Amino acid sequence: MIWRWGIFVWIAAAMAAAFLWAPLVPVLQETTRVLYFHIPAAWVTVIALGWSMIQSVLYLWKRDLRHDDHAAAAAELGLLFCVAATVSGSLWAKSMWGSYWNWDPRETSIFFLLLIYGAYLALRGSLEGDEKRARLSAVYSIAAFVAVPPLVFVVPRLYSTLHPDPILNASGRVDMDPTIRLCFTAMLVGFTFLFAWLQSLRVRVSRLERRLAT
């Protein structure tokens, strides 16, 4: 309970600071604000997919269905945050590039991530039996994670993109106004805890559902 209120107050404060206190980046102007939602959502997407993969490995190793609950919950939340990152990015693209969708390498790679999550959940839906579903979904999740580093880190650097530099850019430095950086980091932390809280809720629901079914 205290966690929930803590996260709520933290994100609300960070959002207020981002809108009222942080300056605008000259080229981006008002669209600077999307930075505080879009990047944390993309960040959580990658964390969720990574967490889903780690839990899948743990499931294959330990054969404990609790790991499968974690893997499935992380994939569901990853899909949610991936949609949030895609939609916020698309709105930004409309105002900066003039169209909602341009198949820029960054847009392409996040869209591929959406498909991976979607395919994972579709696969889960078509497998019968807790153990079989957990085992085969884990196999797919681990194999699918092979696609993540090329999509997130290689493709956008290999092919020319109009997307602003990622946070860890080519020179390895973070070029940001200190105030923007503070608000942005606060949102990043807030989103990460939001994910952790939602994840714990989803896992608890899965456990209760299984207990009710048996």
Added chain:
Amino acid sequence: MPSDGSRSWPAVWAILRKECRSEWRTRYGLNAALLFAVASLTAVTFAAGRLPDRPDLLAALLWIVLLFAALSSMSHAFVRETEAHTLLFLRLVASPTQIALGKLGFNLLFLLVVEAVTVPLFLLLTGAPPLRWAAFGAVLGLGTLALAASSTLVGAVIAQSRNRGALFAAVSLPLLLPVLASGVAGTRAQWDGLPVAADARLLGSYAVALFAVSLLLYDHLWEE
């Protein structure tokens, strides 16, 4: 179960031969894939006409035709076993890794045959400019390897699900999109006279990573 050591490769080889023989008896998968490739080629060339001066379009169309021809029937190596209830017998004589490696070899051969028919036909019908064979061969070969590795793993998973027919392409595609992206970029680059090394490296490392992860996962495909 003979899962390792010196007995491994004869089992893989036996499964590969068995796959080729049972495919040759019915030729149902191969015929379907070739027919699909020719039909989609016809549709593409009919709709777009000859495109000798558009290597960007040619590269995209070639990979889409290849990918969809492969996806239309590459799950059948495993689905066939499930439908005929023969997987259990296969597992009595070989470990999951041996079965999967045998099927991977078969899928690789299957793709090469499909490509041997589709690619020349594509070049002929679209009036494509001459190929730089080494560059094109590298991109196509590495893409084929990645395609076979992914189809084998996903095929084995899908064969155990309910609506296998519809799901295979949907579940395979996300894994294959990096292959499609760099395959198209590499093919276009070789027509444009640009270096293909970066695309080939990406394709190669993706294919190797997919194959290495598959090797670790094959043993978990069947357990009951």
